[in-house]
Amino acid sequence: MALSPTPAPPPASNPVLELRGVNKSFGAVHVLRDVDLSVYEGQVTALVGDNGAGKSTLVKCIGGIHTADSGEYFFDGAPVTVHSPRDASDLGVEIVYQDLALCDNLDIVQNMFLGRERRRGWVLDEDSMEQIAEETLAGLSVRTVSSIRQRVSSLSGGQRQTVAIAKAVLWNSKVVVLDEPTAALGVSQTAQVLELVRRLADNGLAVVLISHNMNDVFAVADRIAVLYLGRTAAQVNAGEITHSQIVELITSGQTEAFGPGAGRNGVNR
Amino acid sequence: MRAAPTQEDIRRQNLGALLRHVHVLGPTSRARLTAGMGLNRSTIGALTTELAAAGLIVEEAPRDTSGGGRGRPSLVVRAQSQRVYVYAFTIGVDRLVAARVGLGGVILDRRELQRPGSGFSPKEVAEALGGFVAQMRLSAPHDGVCVGAGVAVCAMVRGSDGTIPEGPTQDWRNEPLGERLSAAIGMVVMVGNDADLGVVAEHTRGAAVGCDDVIYLHGDVCIGGGILSAGRPVAGGDGYAGEVGHMVVNPDGRPCRCGARGCWEAEIGEFALTRGTAKHTIGGLADAAARGDHDAEEGMRRVGDWLGLGVANLVNILNPQMVVFGGTLREVYLATAAQVRSRLNRTSLSVTREHLKLRTAALGDDAPLYGAAELAFARLLDNPLESGLAPAAG
Structure with missing residues (x-):
């Protein structure tokens, strides 16, 4: 008799979220040019690129803060339109921005349910919110937080990041986008956040990780998408590329290993 | 027949x-x-x-x-985690851990003793662990039943009788650890190598659940490997398999404790890493590197490269689905992943790494401890009703 518990689902062959030929301009500045991006469940897709390559704009298009000028947005294989953050979260896309958007004067449970509180009749259902928050943190194997009723102002940088990530996971989300989650963290807290990022994907979520730190990218990513001057320079498996090739792609948009002219469609494997 | x-x-x-x-x-x-x-x-x-x-x-x-579903x-x-338990121990070079672990893999009680730099003789180990067990016994419930004991040790273990031929420190020579500990705590203590037990733990309730071809690498002063192939431990004829720390990666490299040169652990073990720097731990070194200390950065890069090379060799030989980094290697991997991956992707065969996952130990530093508990529970799980269990009171 097989004793193994339910094994992790095999990587789906179809992306859960896919952008095709996305363009976005702000006035005369053409920020995104025909950008493609595929994100798969159970995988961490790292999004890398130099400052100004268009990472943040792309994320805001995914999250519905900006609407793309042209291009297609597919979710679970079906074309969708995303015009507001509410549209994105209805699909199951949650974004954790660098500033985390947590309220210092509220506790962890209040933050996780901020704006979406559970009610029982006229009053807040504190018990069930507390229970769900606790289960979510336990499901992520978070052991660094001593009490879920402590204020966010008393938490360390890594703990805040953890709370922000748990908040994004709480809503049965399918895709979680993390913008520089390890920036400004020390070594051991970075390690904890990276393990959390990996665990999200191993639990079946599709994770997009934006990072400047190549160690972080290689530590957890299954796939790496490189943006160069608003174009997709490459989307490759982390098992097929080296650090120096990624740096080449980030700085010049191409790398010898994949032949010259890795422009619009880039390397797509 | x-x-x-x-x-x-x-x-x-x-x-x-x-x-x-x-x-x-x-x-x-x-x-x-x-x-x-x-x-x-x-x-x-x-x-x-x-x-x-x-x-x-x-x-x-x-x-x-409320979850739905029809019928009653x-x-x-x-x-019965509180009532049915085992004692699990780990013996590291400079750290002893003892725990009371309940059925279901719950750590109920835990004691630890550290002695940085010097280490323990077998006699000191037996005394310390015996003392811990005596303390933990007091806090166990009155109707509790202890069903076994197991120890994970940072040394090679002879499979037939649990004897330690040498290490962790100089005073260990043909040490009958199982017998000595059994005498000290008054029950049979099963003995296993820390990495061999670490892979069992990660496979049972850690990062490698559902994954039957796994290499668990445990970093301490030495580097140990625990290998599962098709769900079975690779033990070797005498139980010594998996000494990946003595895989030679650099024939002209640093001298190793074992007498050879350029062993993997001489290049990536904690001593090798912190030698020649002001830092004494990998955490300290990684921290200094993150703050821009040039020597520390260079040291971490070099170690990442050696780590990737060794993993590439193992991946080519064993074609695992997953490599799990535990002990000090957890931090080393996370801080040097770009080097590790790059070297691995250049050196290993593309087919052997195609489905490879690199993970850190989900059970953290306690992976060998959980593995020791699994070793101790084995007898009960093989034959639940005849392992000397007293029937439940009442």
């Missing part, structure tokens, strides 16, 4: 399988057990009744019945 299994054999096997299910997966409904074990409902009912009568499990109504909710079977 072996005789066909008797009804008694089958019953014993089913009891063990059911208990193992609950031990590994946590509280499980009877309905799920029925589906998961491929037995019919009345058999599951009979087995749970027997195990409950022996005080190994309890059955209770499910707490949450199925009873949930839960291990």
